[in-house]
Amino acid sequence: MLSRSQYYLLAAIAVAFGASWFSRSYNPYFLDIAVTCGINITLAVSLNLINGYTGQFSLGHAGFMAIGAYSAATVTTIFGDKLLPLVGGQTWILFPLALYAGGLVASLAGLLVGVPSLRLRGDYLAIVTLGFGEIIRVLLQNINAVGGARGMINIPEYTNLFWTFGLAAITVYTVWALVNSTYGRGFIAVNDDEVAAEAMGINTTRYKITAFVVGAFFAGLAGGIYAHFKQYIAPQGFGFDKSIEIVVMVILGGMGNTVGVIIAAVLLTVLTESLRKFGDYRMILYSLLIIVLMITRPQGLFTWTAKRKTA
Amino acid sequence: MLEIKELAVSYGAITALHGVSLSVKPGSIVTLIGGNGAGKTTTLRTVSGLLKPQAGEILYNGKSLVGLKPHRVVELGLSHVPEGRMVFANLTVHENLMMGAYLQRDKNLIRASFESVFATFPRLQEREQQVAGTLSGGEQQMLAIGRALMSRPKFLMMDEPSLGIAPLLVKTIFEKIVEINRTQGITILLVEQNANLALEISHFGYVLETGKIILSDNSAALRQNPQVKSAYLGGG
Numbered sequence: 001m002l003s004r005s006q007y008y009l010l011a012a013i014a015v016a017f018g019a020s021w022f023s024r025s026y027n028p029y030f031l032d033i034a035v036t037c038g039i040n041i042t043l044a045v046s047l048n049l050i051n052g053y054t055g056q057f058s059l060g061h062a063g064f065m066a067i068g069a070y071s072a073a074t075v076t077t078i079f080g081d082k083l084l085p086l087v088g089g090q091t092w093i094l095f096p097l098a099l100y101a102g103g104l105v106a107s108l109a110g111l112l113v114g115v116p117s118l119r120l121r122g123d124y125l126a127i128v129t130l131g132f133g134e135i136i137r138v139l140l141q142n143i144n145a146v147g148g149a150r151g152m153i154n155i156p157e158y159t160n161l162f163w164t165f166g167l168a169a170i171t172v173y174t175v176w177a178l179v180n181s182t183y184g185r186g187f188i189a190v191n192d193d194e195v196a197a198e199a200m201g202i203n204t205t206r207y208k209i210t211a212f213v214v215g216a217f218f219a220g221l222a223g224g225i226y227a228h229f230k231q232y233i234a235p236q237g238f239g240f241d242k243s244i245e246i247v248v249m250v251i252l253g254g255m256g257n258t259v260g261v262i263i264a265a266v267l268l269t270v271l272t273e274s275l276r277k278f279g280d281y282r283m284i285l286y287s288l289l290i291i292v293l294m295i296t297r298p299q300g301l302f303t304w305t306a307k308r309k310t311a
Numbered sequence: 312m313l314e315i316k317e318l319a320v321s322y323g324a325i326t327a328l329h330g331v332s333l334s335v336k337p338g339s340i341v342t343l344i345g346g347n348g349a350g351k352t353t354t355l356r357t358v359s360g361l362l363k364p365q366a367g368e369i370l371y372n373g374k375s376l377v378g379l380k381p382h383r384v385v386e387l388g389l390s391h392v393p394e395g396r397m398v399f400a401n402l403t404v405h406e407n408l409m410m411g412a413y414l415q416r417d418k419n420l421i422r423a424s425f426e427s428v429f430a431t432f433p434r435l436q437e438r439e440q441q442v443a444g445t446l447s448g449g450e451q452q453m454l455a456i457g458r459a460l461m462s463r464p465k466f467l468m469m470d471e472p473s474l475g476i477a478p479l480l481v482k483t484i485f486e487k488i489v490e491i492n493r494t495q496g497i498t499i500l501l502v503e504q505n506a507n508l509a510l511e512i513s514h515f516g517y518v519l520e521t522g523k524i525i526l527s528d529n530s531a532a533l534r535q536n537p538q539v540k541s542a543y544l545g546g547g
Contacts, residue, residue: 196397201385201414
């Protein structure tokens with residue numbers, strides 16, 4: 001028997017498939033925004049597992065996304081000619097495998113960042129993850145095989161609405177199911193009180209690493225979707241401001257509130273589009289938004305129940 | 312049951328414990344009293360594995376606890392009720408208790424633990440689905456103790472259970488501590504600022520001052536000790 005949430009997951013994937021079927025008749029501009037929304041939902045919900053539920057402040061999510069994007073694009077673009085015949089020339093088999101590879105490499109990076117970061121809390125962790133994101137960006141800039149600073153071109157356009165929202169649905173479901181399981185309550189316990197969690201025999205180290213690995217995995221998948229959507233990726237597209245953008249979605253939606261974070265991801269994506277005419281001033285508007293929000297609604301825009309720390 | 316020998320702990324350059332030695336006999340309630348900053352909490356946290364000692368030995372049934380990770384210590388049957396209650400504010404009462412049984416895999420044992428905790432603290436059963444952050448101070452303390460009991464400990468360490476709780480509830484909580492000790496046979500190491508109450512319910516007491524044990528005796532004798540009376544019991 002499937003649980004209710006599993007029905008929701010299947011329904012979401014079916015809707016994504018259905019919507020994708022007719023995507024040729026959609027306005028390309030609308031399609032562009034819709035796919036961006038889906039990617040941002042995946043990014044924000046996966047970051048919410050690290051930042052919101054587990055309470056580890058990560059500023060390096062764009063780094064994980066970059067790793068996934070470059071890995072997946074390397075599989076399809078550089079090795080595509082060799083690999084495609086192996087799967088009978090079917091791109092719908094190659095693409096998810098490439099995405100999966102990107103997710104795995106990203107989660108490995110999540111493990112690498114997670115382990116040394118465990119000794120660090122709060123601000124210090126934020127700085128380390130920020131440094132990680134920048135290292136990834138600079139590294140990619142200097143690897144000529146993937147285009148260096150010029151970026152990687154001619155990536156096949158495999159992304160469509162189905163893959164984008166299918167992934168978003170799986171991400172939402174996984175994070176939701178994980179956090180709402182008995183095992184997953186440990187994430188919230190680590191966030192609520194690390195010392196008490198440790199004193200209860202909860203292996204806080206394992207939870208923090210799990211959060212980083214799972215979060216990074218989905219960010220990597222989102223990166224792969226992004227690469228095969230834009231068909232061109234460059235290191236500067238995965239900079240600090242991209243990480244901040246995702247953090248803003250989580251804060252705006254409410255830390256540890258999956259539904260709120262989904263709404264915020266969609267809202268901010270659409271907002272970004274409507275703010276296009278302000279160009280570079282966009283980041284100023286973002287910053288202002290966070291300041292106003294932190295003063296007026298510290299629990300997040302879409303959190304109504306009083307679920308704040310009491311002490 | 313628990314033997315602490317010449318334990319020394321420091322936070323960076325500041326030494327919190329200068330060679331503390333104490334022992335707890337099975338089935339007893341032992342209390343550690345002393346003023347602010349005496350090192351009471353540090354002692355408990357070191358036993359739990361939350362802090363690493365610079366020197367000294369901690370033996371639990373002859374086995375050294377030094378260098379063990381906190382979850383290994385819990386596995387051995389030691390449970391810690393941390394200071395300031397520290398319940399998981401965003402989880403419900405039920406989920407908090409589940410966290411206490413975190414290392415327990417046997418579902419029947421978990422159910423039995425729930426029943427036993429609810430028998431001790433009926434109030435927790437009434438509030439089972441309530442978010443812990445919305446409980447009163449006394450209820451949160453009950454939850455913290457209940458959560459520690461969920462791991463089925465043989466040895467329970469309690470850090471200032473009277474802190475910030477209404478006086479009427481303090482009495483109830485101390486009665487429960489005695490009940491847990493008597494009916495479940497759990498050995499208790501109690502850290503308390505309320506020396507009067509702590510010495511009333513305990514069998515043996517240690518007085519800690521600036522990281523050193525300065526006195527130890529039967530609790531009844533300590534209550535009569537003029538030094539303890541003037542410093543901790545508010546008497547002349």
